[in-house]
Amino acid sequence: MFGLLSSLWRYRGFVASSIRNEYMTRFARSKAGGLWMIIHPLTQVAIYALILSNVLAAKLPGIEHTYAYAIYLMAGFLAWNLFHEILSRCLSLFIDNGNLMKKMVFPRITLPAIVVGTSLINNALLLLAVLGVFLLLGTPLPGQSALWLLPLTGLVVMFALGAGLFLGVLNVFIRDVGQVVPIALQLLFWLTPIVYPMSIVPDWIKDSLTLNPLFTIVTAYHDVLVYDRQPNVHDLAIILASSAGLLLLSLIVFRRASPEMVDNL
Incomplete structure (x- = not known):
């Protein structure tokens, strides 16, 4: 495991330059440039807010604000977008870079590191945009x-990277994984209180929803950004331990499967 970390440190310049080149390539001929990373999620928020705010705004406990539901949505989307981007990109990461892995000798662990780096930059820009919207709305x-x-x-990154790395390796050997996971992500989105508050969920299903790790994470984002209070530390500690275990397992699987992945690409 220390070998993976040391090789990642040795190739830190490669990771940084790859992140920079990815942004330059993505927005080379785009006049809006990096703004599209912010526009897309905020557009999603606006669509949900316009469609559902009249139905749900009055049922957000503890929030007395005209744009309460939009604020609630933005907090949830901030967590979800980071998780979704890392997991989705890791899912096809090794398949997309198959030719590179065959032609060049470099630590394979740098590939998910590049994904995490770009995703964190995107999330930081989105956070700044969300805080700017908060100010515009008078929140x-x-x-x-x-x-x-x-x-x-950090917790979202750990959980998403652990799940994404494991599924990405598995997808190299079983391509059906790449078809099933997007469907599972859609289901997971609606099982997470992002576009609806828990106050409208029937009691008989609430306990089941809390088994979803993203439930605890998104609720913590709501606590911080919407209610300005400390999240539930005990619940987060459980998710942290689970995510650390998942990430460790994924790194072990990744290390052992790396030599065979190139032959299957």
Whole structure:
């Protein structure tokens, strides 16, 4: 395991240059440039807000604000977008870079590191945009509770990378995985309280929803950005331990499968 980390450190320049080149390639002929990374998720928020705000806004407990539902949506989407981007890109990461892996000798662990780096930059820009929207809507920015965003971001990355790396390796050998996971992600989105508050969920299904790790993470984002309070540390500690175990397992599987992946690409 230390070998993976040391090789990642040795190739840190390669990771940084790859992240920079990815942005330059993606927005080379785009006049809006990096703004599209912000426009897309905020457009999603606007669509959900316009369609559902009249139905759900009055049922957000503890929030007295005209744009309460939009604020609630943005907080949830901030967590979901980071998770979804890392997992989705890791899913096809090794297949997409199959030719590169065959032609060049470099630590394979740099590929998911590049994904995490670009995803974190995207998420940071989205966070700035969300805070800007908060100010435009006249919503007070979170106080000291905002410091929780840093560990929460790290938790999302750990969970998404653990799941994405494992599924990405599995997808090399079983291509059906790449077809099933997007469907599972759609289901997971609606099983997570992003576009609806838990106050409207029937009691008989609430306990089942709490088994979803993203439930705890998204609820923590809501606590910090919407209610300006400390999230449930006990629940987050459980998710942290589970995510760390998943990431460790994924790294072990990745290390053992790396020599065989090239032959299957």
